Structure formats: structure tokens, C-alpha cells
Amino acid sequence: MSIRIQRFGEHLMMPWKNGLGITREVISRPASDGLGGFDWRISLATVGASGPFSIFAGIDRTIAVLQGDGMQLTVDGRREPPLLVDSPPFAFSGDAEVQADCLGGETLDLNVMSRRGVFIHRMTKIDLRAAQTLLVSGDTVAIVFRGDAVVEIDSMRSDVGLGAVLIGNQTPFELAVEPLGADCALYLIEVTAVTDQGSGSGPVASTRPEPIRE
Numbered sequence: 001m002s003i004r005i006q007r008f009g010e011h012l013m014m015p016w017k018n019g020l021g022i023t024r025e026v027i028s029r030p031a032s033d034g035l036g037g038f039d040w041r042i043s044l045a046t047v048g049a050s051g052p053f054s055i056f057a058g059i060d061r062t063i064a065v066l067q068g069d070g071m072q073l074t075v076d077g078r079r080e081p082p083l084l085v086d087s088p089p090f091a092f093s094g095d096a097e098v099q100a101d102c103l104g105g106e107t108l109d110l111n112v113m114s115r116r117g118v119f120i121h122r123m124t125k126i127d128l129r130a131a132q133t134l135l136v137s138g139d140t141v142a143i144v145f146r147g148d149a150v151v152e153i154d155s156m157r158s159d160v161g162l163g164a165v166l167i168g169n170q171t172p173f174e175l176a177v178e179p180l181g182a183d184c185a186l187y188l189i190e191v192t193a194v195t196d197q198g199s200g201s202g203p204v205a206s207t208r209p210e211p212i213r214e
Contacts, residue, residue: 003153003173008163011044017054021045023111026165027142040114040121040191042142044163047071047109050101056094060203062112062123064089064187066146067162069104083109085146089123089187091203108163110144112189114203121203122190131178138172139190147184152176 011024028041044066063083065071070084076096082103083090092098094113114121126134128149136143143166151160153175160166166175177186 002169003156004167005151005158005160006165006167008044008161011163011165016045017056021047021051024163026144027167038113038115040119040141041112042144042165042189043111043113044144045109045111046106047100047102048106051099053098053100055097056113058116059094059113060091060116060121061094062089062091062121062203064110064123064125066108066110066144068107069102071103071107071109072101074099074101085183089125091123110187112203114191118194120192120194122188122192123203124188124190126186126188128177128179128184128186131176134175134177134188136168136173136175136188137190138170139192140168140188141170141191142167142189143175144187144189145184146186148180149184149186150178150180 006026008024011026013022013024015021016023023043023045026042026044028038030038065083065085065087067085070082070087072082073080073090075092075098080090081087112121112123128147145160145164145166146162148159148161151158151166153173
């Protein structure tokens with residue numbers, strides 16, 4: 001089993017497609033050029049000022065706030081509810097015109113993108129209130145952490161913190177996780193190839209507050 005933990009400072013930094021900010025790329029397939037040349041990508045971005053999101057034609061997107069005051073998104077003229085740390089992940093089309101208005105200081109957000117008709121993705125938020133063991137599916141490509149925790153997989157045991165990402169090889173496994181603070185959560189990210197029979201038509205964003213097994 002090839003599973004590794006990538007720390008916040010190890011993510012690849014690159015400019016936004018529209019040049020108005022910096023993103024930290026966690027993983028992409030194939031390796032991206034920063035201009036949208038990928039089939040799926042996971043990244044973290046620090047948003048310090050209001051402004052437009054980049055357009056990614058043919059891409060489905062999901063976003064979640066990991067830290068900060070959050071933002072108000074206006075998607076194709078529709079004002080969405082405030083996106084905060086406690087909010088569930090929000091899915092939208094990369095073709096849309098999106099304006100992000102900061103609700104205070106800097107916000108760190110998690111972004112997942114997948115090419116429509118090629119891959120679909122699911123981001124599931126799990127609030128960690130006690131030690132538990134998660135049964136992780138083979139479609140899970142990454143687990144992103146918000147807050148400090150101790151994780152254990154087989155004989156591997158490690159501390160993780162904000163923006164740390166456990167990257168898997170799409171093999172089912174059990175993950176034992178123990179939160180070290182009151183404000184701790186993780187985000188399971190699954191990516192599935194679209195088959196001839198169809199694996200769905202877009203991203204799925206959800207919240208699963210209850211543990212799978214305690």
C-alpha cells in the first residue's frame with residue numbers, strides 16, 4: 001500500500017490562472033501547467049482580497065473553507081449563502097462567472113476540480129469530535145485535514161495539522177484518526193472515471209458528521 005502525507009509547506013505553489021492570486025497544488029492528473037491542462041486537481045488557495053475566480057471551461061468544481069472569515073460567492077449573478085468554516089462544501093461549474101467577496105481577513109480554501117464527462121468527484125466533510133476509524137473507499141484519492149490530529153494506518157502513525165493531505169493510491173484502507181482539538185475536521189475526496197454506462201453528471205458535495213466506526 002503506497003500512502004503518504006504531504007504537509008502544507010510541501011504543496012506546489014503556482015499563480016492563479018487569472019494572475020490574481022497564488023494556489024498551492026496538492027495533486028493533479030496529469031500534472032497541470034496552471035492553465036487548466038488536467039483531468040482532475042486538488043489545491044489550496046489563500047484568498048486575501050475580493051475578486052473574480054478564474055474560468056475553467058468544461059470543469060466541475062467544489063470548494064470548502066478550511067480557515068479564516070470565509071467569503072460570499074456570486075455565481076452567474078446569483079448570490080449564494082456565505083461560505084464559512086462550518087459550511088458544507090459548495091459545488092459549482094468552472095464555466096460560471098464567479099465573484100468572491102471576502103467577509104473579513106484572509107481565507108484558506110480547499111478546491112477540487114474534475115473534467116466534465118471524463119471524471120466526477122465527491123468531497124465529503126467529516127467533523128471529528130472523538131477518535132474513530134474510517135473505512136476509506138478505493139475511489140478516495142486524498143484526505144485533507146483541518147485542525148490537529150493523530151492518524152494511524154497499519155503500522156504508520158503520524159501527527160497532521162491544517163492543510164496536511166493524506167494521498168492514497170486508490171486502494172481501500174482503514175484510517176484511525178484522533179482529533180487533538182475541538183475544531184477538527186477532514187475532507188474525503190473521491191475521484192471516479194466516467195464509464196460508458198455513466199458514473200454521474202457532476203460533483204457531489206456533502207457533510208457526514210457521524211463516524212463510520214468508533
